[in-house]
Amino acid sequence: MSKLKIKNLHVNVGDKEILKGIDLEIHSGEIHAIMGPNGNGKSTLLSAIMGHPKYSITEGSITLDDQDVLSMSVDERSRAGIFLGMQYPQEIPGVTNSDFLKSALNARLEKPLSVFQFIKKLDKNIEELQMNENLAHRYLNEGFSGGEKKRNEILQMKLLQPQFALLDEIDSGLDVDALRIVAEAINSMRSDDFSCVMVSHYERLFELVQPTHVHVLIQGKIVTTGGYDLIEKIDQEGYDWLKELGVVLEEEQDQQPIILGSCARKVVE
Amino acid sequence: MIKITVDSSGIVLSQSDERINILDQTIQFVQSIEETVYVDVQLKEHESLKLSYVFESNTTCRLVERKTLNTQSVFHKDITVLDGAHIKMFLENLTKQSENVECIENVSIKKDASMSVGYAELEEANYKGEYLYTLDGEGASAKVRMAALSNNDMRKNYKVSIEHCAKYTSGQMDNYGVVKNNGKLYIDGIGTIQRGYSGSSSHQTNKIIVFDEGCIAQANPYLFIDEYDVKASHAAAVGRMDDEHLYYLQSRGLTKHQSMQLITYGYLMPVVEVVEDEDLKQHFEDVLLKAGA
Numbered sequence: 276m277s278k279l280k281i282k283n284l285h286v287n288v289g290d291k292e293i294l295k296g297i298d299l300e301i302h303s304g305e306i307h308a309i310m311g312p313n314g315n316g317k318s319t320l321l322s323a324i325m326g327h328p329k330y331s332i333t334e335g336s337i338t339l340d341d342q343d344v345l346s347m348s349v350d351e352r353s354r355a356g357i358f359l360g361m362q363y364p365q366e367i368p369g370v371t372n373s374d375f376l377k378s379a380l381n382a383r384l385e386k387p388l389s390v391f392q393f394i395k396k397l398d399k400n401i402e403e404l405q406m407n408e409n410l411a412h413r414y415l416n417e418g419f420s421g422g423e424k425k426r427n428e429i430l431q432m433k434l435l436q437p438q439f440a441l442l443d444e445i446d447s448g449l450d451v452d453a454l455r456i457v458a459e460a461i462n463s464m465r466s467d468d469f470s471c472v473m474v475s476h477y478e479r480l481f482e483l484v485q486p487t488h489v490h491v492l493i494q495g496k497i498v499t500t501g502g503y504d505l506i507e508k509i510d511q512e513g514y515d516w517l518k519e520l521g522v523v524l525e526e527e528q529d530q531q532p533i534i535l536g537s538c539a540r541k542v543v544e
Numbered sequence: 545m546i547k548i549t550v551d552s553s554g555i556v557l558s559q560s561d562e563r564i565n566i567l568d569q570t571i572q573f574v575q576s577i578e579e580t581v582y583v584d585v586q587l588k589e590h591e592s593l594k595l596s597y598v599f600e601s602n603t604t605c606r607l608v609e610r611k612t613l614n615t616q617s618v619f620h621k622d623i624t625v626l627d628g629a630h631i632k633m634f635l636e637n638l639t640k641q642s643e644n645v646e647c648i649e650n651v652s653i654k655k656d657a658s659m660s661v662g663y664a665e666l667e668e669a670n671y672k673g674e675y676l677y678t679l680d681g682e683g684a685s686a687k688v689r690m691a692a693l694s695n696n697d698m699r700k701n702y703k704v705s706i707e708h709c710a711k712y713t714s715g716q717m718d719n720y721g722v723v724k725n726n727g728k729l730y731i732d733g734i735g736t737i738q739r740g741y742s743g744s745s746s747h748q749t750n751k752i753i754v755f756d757e758g759c760i761a762q763a764n765p766y767l768f769i770d771e772y773d774v775k776a777s778h779a780a781a782v783g784r785m786d787d788e789h790l791y792y793l794q795s796r797g798l799t800k801h802q803s804m805q806l807i808t809y810g811y812l813m814p815v816v817e818v819v820e821d822e823d824l825k826q827h828f829e830d831v832l833l834k835a836g837a
């Protein structure tokens with residue numbers, strides 16, 4: 276059993292503060308959904324956990340059990356079991372997908388896989404994801420369609436078997452069949468040793484992969500946390516009702532800065 | 545395996561072969577050869593050597609040359625590809641830890657002949673190379689690819705030129721470089737089409753990735769075209785390693801070093817595609833890994 280703990284996290288891009296105090300605890304076995312309007316900091320949160328150099332942490336902490344995640348390099352975080360399926364995966368010309376996958380797998384093994392073992396593993400996973408086989412031999416994500424890139428992210432997750440998977444809009448660009456396949460892949464990883472944070476704008480993904488916790492992130496803060504009914508409400512009504520709540524909260528904070536921390540979070544029943 | 549060794553005392557063929565003639569400083573390929581021919585060239589300090597390859601008409605041949613040139617040595621080479629011959633060559637420069645080494649190659653490609661060449665320039669040495677191709681007969685073509693690495697304060701200078709001296713000729717060069725640890729790399733790519741040589745095409749790409757501060761890299765493309773009815777293009781870029789690429793690879797558990805290695809490898813690897821030879825590919829991979837690329 277593991278725990279990823281984010282405490283009072285403040286994150287800047289350049290001089291601009293994007294995250295303004297995030298508190299979040301993820302225990303293994305849990306699936307967390309994060310929703311929120313565009314440009315409010317969801318990707319920033321996931322990227323900051325992974326360690327993207329563009330984001331600077333100005334306050335707060337991230338720990339994985341007793342390890343200080345913020346003091347680890349990006350690759351150390353990965354080898355410690357954190358995985359980020361990116362909203363916009365990079366295209367890397369010249370590096371073939373299969374060379375990359377083999378190196379990534381071997382990076383966390385004491386003894387490297389033989390070519391035969393690797394190919395067997397790769398083929399099995401590619402088949403399960405019903406991916407086009409030639410994608411393995413092409414350059415990493417180069418010219419992949421939006422949906423192919425997302426499936427390639429899931430392929431990596433399946434191969435690397437992380438303990439904490441952060442999936443940023445993994446459903447965007449997927450056709451209905453692909454969405455089902457990807458959801459199955461995530462569900463098949465569910466266990467007492469696995470947890471997942473999923474960012475998405477759409478209820479459909481959460482229907483297929485039922486979250487245990489649901490958070491809404493607005494203006495750099497988690498403004499409310501709840502269960503599946505929160506997703507349904509957002510799906511029907513959008514965020515306006517929450518934004519109002521957010522504004523009220525900010526006004527309250529201005530007047531009474533002392534209770535700032537506690538009222539930034541509200542649980543919707 | 546056909547092996548030829550060349551040094552200042554002469555040319556030695558591992559076993560006599562009626563398809564190959566050795567005359568003085570010339571290796572003459574008189575018939576097509578199926579298997580790969582290996583040529584090893586060794587020059588001691590301050591030596592200078594002239595070597596000629598002649599490929600007779602309508603022959604095909606695949607040749608791998610490995611040269612080790614020591615400090616202050618000069619290697620002159622003439623290559624003649626006669627009418628209708630089709631030659632693939634992989635030229636590996638094994639010169640290490642040497643100063644002021646020079647290599648000058650003059651390649652003449654005749655009517656309807658073609659040459660595909662890969663240059664692997666990965667080792668550490670201060671080196672100057674001039675690789676000059678002329679397309680001397682109608683329908684001649686040259687395809688040149690270079691992979692150059694300049695590491696640890698080394699300085700490498702390359703001039704790669706394809707000159708069109710006949711109609712309907714085609715020249716293509718792709719020069720790729722990686723510079724790290726205060727290395728210096730200069731690549732001049734030159735395409736020239738003289739007046740009257742219509743129907744020709746001259747294309748080139750020159751790309752250098754710089755790994756860290758303190759490196760110097762220049763990729764200079766030149767196109768001299770004095771004829772209207774031709775196709776020509778050139779591109780040159782010197783860029784830093786893309787941080788987003790590094791981040792993506794690192795986020796999958798590869799260290800920064802491993803990530804850079806993977807990117808360099810992918811970047812320089814296409815040079816071995818010129819000769820389709822699995823052993824060679826494996827060998828190139830080993831050299832790249834050893835070069836700490």
Ligand SMILES: Nc1ncnc2c1ncn2[C@@H]1O[C@H](COP(=O)(O)OP(=O)(O)OP(=O)(O)O)[C@@H](O)[C@H]1O
Pocket residue numbers: 288289291293311312313314315316317318319320362
């Ligand atoms: N380099 C940058 N300079 C300035 N602002 C930036 C930079 N990078 C990101 N931002 C801003 O940070 C904010 C949060 O972006 P983020 O990508 O986290 O949003 P998001 O919630 O994931 O949105 P979406 O739902 O559209 O993916 C946005 O307003 C964005 O414009």
Ligand SMILES: [Mg+2]
Pocket residue numbers: 317318319362443
């Ligand atoms: Mg986003």
